[in-house]
Amino acid sequence: MPITMKELALEFDKKNPGITQGHRLCPGCGAPITAKFVLMVAKHLGYDPLVGVATGCLEVSTTIYPYTAWSIPYIHNAFENISATVSGVETASRALKKWGKIPQDKRHAFIAFGGDGGTYDIGLQSLSGAVERGHNFLYVLYDNEGYMNTGNQRSGSTPPGAQTTTAPVGKVIPGKPQLKKNIVEIIAAHENVYAATVSLSDPVDFFNKVEKGLNFQGPAFLAAMSPCVRFWRVPESDTVKIARLAVESNYWPLYEVEKGVYRVTRKPKSFKPVEEFLKSQGRFRPLLSRPDADKIVGELQAYVDARWERLLALEEATKDKPIRK
Amino acid sequence: MVTVAEKMRAKQALTGAEAVAHAMRQIEPHVVAAYPITPQTPIVEYFAQFVADGLVKTEMIPVESEHSAMSAVVGAAASGARAMTATSANGLALMHEVVYITASMRLPVVMPVVNRALSGPINIHCDHSDSMAERDSGWIQLYAENNQEAYELTILAVRLAESEEVRLPVMVCLDGFILSHGVEPLEIYPDDQVKNFVGEVKPYYPLLDTSHPVTYGPIDLYDYYFEHKRQQIEGMKGAKRLFPAIAQEFEKAFGKRYDFVERYRTDDADCVIVALGSTNSTIKYAVDWMREEGQKVGLLKLWTFRPFPKEEIRKALDGKKAVVVLDRAASFGAEAPLYEAVKSSLYNAAHRPAMGSYIYGLGGRDIRPEDIRKAADDALKGELNADEQMYLGLRE
Numbered sequence: 001m002p003i004t005m006k007e008l009a010l011e012f013d014k015k016n017p018g019i020t021q022g023h024r025l026c027p028g029c030g031a032p033i034t035a036k037f038v039l040m041v042a043k044h045l046g047y048d049p050l051v052g053v054a055t056g057c058l059e060v061s062t063t064i065y066p067y068t069a070w071s072i073p074y075i076h077n078a079f080e081n082i083s084a085t086v087s088g089v090e091t092a093s094r095a096l097k098k099w100g101k102i103p104q105d106k107r108h109a110f111i112a113f114g115g116d117g118g119t120y121d122i123g124l125q126s127l128s129g130a131v132e133r134g135h136n137f138l139y140v141l142y143d144n145e146g147y148m149n150t151g152n153q154r155s156g157s158t159p160p161g162a163q164t165t166t167a168p169v170g171k172v173i174p175g176k177p178q179l180k181k182n183i184v185e186i187i188a189a190h191e192n193v194y195a196a197t198v199s200l201s202d203p204v205d206f207f208n209k210v211e212k213g214l215n216f217q218g219p220a221f222l223a224a225m226s227p228c229v230r231f232w233r234v235p236e237s238d239t240v241k242i243a244r245l246a247v248e249s250n251y252w253p254l255y256e257v258e259k260g261v262y263r264v265t266r267k268p269k270s271f272k273p274v275e276e277f278l279k280s281q282g283r284f285r286p287l288l289s290r291p292d293a294d295k296i297v298g299e300l301q302a303y304v305d306a307r308w309e310r311l312l313a314l315e316e317a318t319k320d321k322p323i324r325k
Numbered sequence: 326m327v328t329v330a331e332k333m334r335a336k337q338a339l340t341g342a343e344a345v346a347h348a349m350r351q352i353e354p355h356v357v358a359a360y361p362i363t364p365q366t367p368i369v370e371y372f373a374q375f376v377a378d379g380l381v382k383t384e385m386i387p388v389e390s391e392h393s394a395m396s397a398v399v400g401a402a403a404s405g406a407r408a409m410t411a412t413s414a415n416g417l418a419l420m421h422e423v424v425y426i427t428a429s430m431r432l433p434v435v436m437p438v439v440n441r442a443l444s445g446p447i448n449i450h451c452d453h454s455d456s457m458a459e460r461d462s463g464w465i466q467l468y469a470e471n472n473q474e475a476y477e478l479t480i481l482a483v484r485l486a487e488s489e490e491v492r493l494p495v496m497v498c499l500d501g502f503i504l505s506h507g508v509e510p511l512e513i514y515p516d517d518q519v520k521n522f523v524g525e526v527k528p529y530y531p532l533l534d535t536s537h538p539v540t541y542g543p544i545d546l547y548d549y550y551f552e553h554k555r556q557q558i559e560g561m562k563g564a565k566r567l568f569p570a571i572a573q574e575f576e577k578a579f580g581k582r583y584d585f586v587e588r589y590r591t592d593d594a595d596c597v598i599v600a601l602g603s604t605n606s607t608i609k610y611a612v613d614w615m616r617e618e619g620q621k622v623g624l625l626k627l628w629t630f631r632p633f634p635k636e637e638i639r640k641a642l643d644g645k646k647a648v649v650v651l652d653r654a655a656s657f658g659a660e661a662p663l664y665e666a667v668k669s670s671l672y673n674a675a676h677r678p679a680m681g682s683y684i685y686g687l688g689g690r691d692i693r694p695e696d697i698r699k700a701a702d703d704a705l706k707g708e709l710n711a712d713e714q715m716y717l718g719l720r721e
Contacts, residue, residue: 048535050532050533050535052400059544060544063540063542063543063544064543064544064546065543065544065545065546065548065549066543066549068540068543070538070540071538072535072538073532073533073534073535073538073539073540074538074539074540074541075399075400075403075532075540075541075542076541076542076543077396077399077400077423077426077542078396078422078423078426080392081392081393081396081423083393084358084388084392084393084394084396084397084400085396085397085399085400086400087386087388087393087397087400088356088358088386088396088397088398088399088400088401088402088403088404088408089400089401089403089404089532089533090400091356091358091384091386091397091400091401091406092355092356092384092400092401092402092404092405092406092408092533093404093533094384095355095356095382095383095384095401095406096355096404096405096406096533098382098384099355099382101405102533108533108535125389125390125393126389126390126392126393126396128389129388129389129390129393130393132389133386133387133388
């Protein structure tokens with residue numbers, strides 16, 4: 001049963017989703033909203049959540065010793081290994097149940113949070129290993145398209161032309177030439193997995209996918225469009241607005257893949273041009289002021305269109321045909 | 326009373342890897358995470374078979390790298406489980422980052438380390454470069470002379486690691502191939518005796534206790550980090566304090582006496598050789614040989630390298646004419662690691678011996694009794710130079 005807004009409002013009213021106020025993330029940061037969305041649903045469903053967080057904004061800003069913003073069990077290990085770490089926690093819970101040290105009916109939810117650096121790049125091996133082994137955990141990527149904690153360096157998730165310190169738009173080179181890596185496809189290719197995109201702008205879709213991910217028997221993965229107001233150069237009040245533009249321009253299509261079966265969860269009649277998404281953010285200003293801007297934006301638009309067509313075709317082709325039982 | 330014949334019967338011919346796997350079977354940790362290559366050893370293969378055959382309830386995590394092995398072990402140990410892994414050489418180097426994190430989280434993990442040379446060039450054979458690279462990681466390091474010791478030290482290590490005064494991880498080091506793949510007769514103690522000795526792990530602040538939520542691994546800046554490192558130093562001092570008591574309990578349970586050091590014919594020795602690991606057996610042979618010829622030579626074997634038994638070494642070596650330290654690792658641009666530490670322990674000795682540093686056996690190069698005699702002969706002839714690096718079994 002999908003969660004109703006009323007039920008979630010009641011959960012929200014309890015003011016204890018697991019991450020509390022007092023953390024030092026930037027005003028308008030998408031990461032704590034992502035974490036709250038996930039944990040509220042977990043708590044609402046009766047799970048006892050435990051979180052692991054990869055090194056990054058969400059980690060450094062919530063646990064500055066001797067303070068912690070987490071009212072639920074929390075572990076941070078290093079940058080690239082949160083999936084392996086959480087797989088250790090999840091396995092320990094199974095072992096300790098076997099030994100009778102933990103009640104059999106205890107419903108833990110093992111949730112890993114990582115930014116795009118810790119997910120697309122340095123943490124990909126650890127994530128792939130944990131998904132392949134089939135640990136029962138939910139991995140939540142808060143995707144802000146760069147190494148924002150360390151001051152905006154390029155990641156495998158940074159879109160072409162976005163201004164970063166390690167792939168800056170220069171006189172000769174127009175910034176990062178590569179498209180974003182398709183992380184959902186990579187995770188979905190592990191087959192025995194639930195993988196989906198979510199956006200802060202579409203909470204009901206987000207909550208439903210958290211519920212599906214938590215209830216899925218095995219690993220689940222959510223990629224959350226989670227704008228960074230600081231380095232996307234947008235006003236602090238515009239986080240959700242920018243996330244909405246990402247969805248409305250089809251820059252960030254909302255879909256899910258469950259054991260190989262694709263389902264597009266938002267299918268509007270038309271999309272806004274991707275340029276509108278780009279123009280809303282200061283990080284694309286150096287690119288857009290270049291004489292070859294139209295060419296680069298056009299290539300991105302063509303990619304977005306092609307990806308959408310492919311997605312619809314995959315939905316059609318995989319309907320009712322799960323690749324794993 | 327157990328007769329010698331019964332004792333002999335109880336002995337089995339096992340490789341070091343098998344012996345350690347049996348210790349793990351008897352310890353029966355809740356979780357074992359391991360990766361088989363870069364390079365692993367048969368330890369985890371034997372253990373996986375024990376799991377597959379239902380001899381242990383342990384949950385195994387067949388991770389995709391040693392980095393993830395150590396990471397998963399951190400997650401499991403922080404959860405309140407007894408967690409183990411095993412590794413070797415490059416695998417240990419790949420873990421390096423998390424090796425430090427394990428110690429700083431004060432997680433009592435026991436890890437057998439099969440000592441093999443670090444790349445490059447890629448080698449696979451025995452030396453101590455892998456564990457010496459983790460010397461300052463905050464782990465306790467024990468070194469085994471033979472398979473029996475590798476088995477016993479693994480069992481003893483659990484108690485040491487999990488003691489409240491210590492709460493530090495332990496590496497049980499055994500020489501690659503020489504012990505890990507070499508077959509020796511050894512005694513495996515009854516399962517219930519080992520289980521009794523190791524007892525149950527007492528979790529401190531387990532993550533899985535959701536009614537008492539804790540934060541593991543916060544960011545710890547200049548205002549507290551230093552104090553936390555000081556606490557780790559205290560933990561290591563705790564290991565130094567507690568080791569004799571645990572060794573005594575071990576002796577009571579199994580009849581084998583452990584200490585920081587083993588003194589072999591040192592009392593009247595003019596020259597004492599100091600070493601780690603399996604080479605100690607060869608040194609004992611060389612010592613007996615030289616003794617037969619009337620030369621007063623002895624051996625000081627170290628069981629513990631971290632904590633480093635400075636006082637015990639000083640006590641054993643103060644007033645000796647000469648001390649020869651054999652290192653199976655180099656520290657490029659500085660003195661070899663064991664030599665440096667032994668030399669420094671003698672700074673406050675009343676009568677400092679002459680000292681010599683010999684590097685031997687890198688990348689699995691054999692060391693023969695003749696090589697050891699060569700070092701001892703140098704010492705007895707008064708030809709040691711404390712500042713000169715010497716080598717055994719090397720083509721120059």
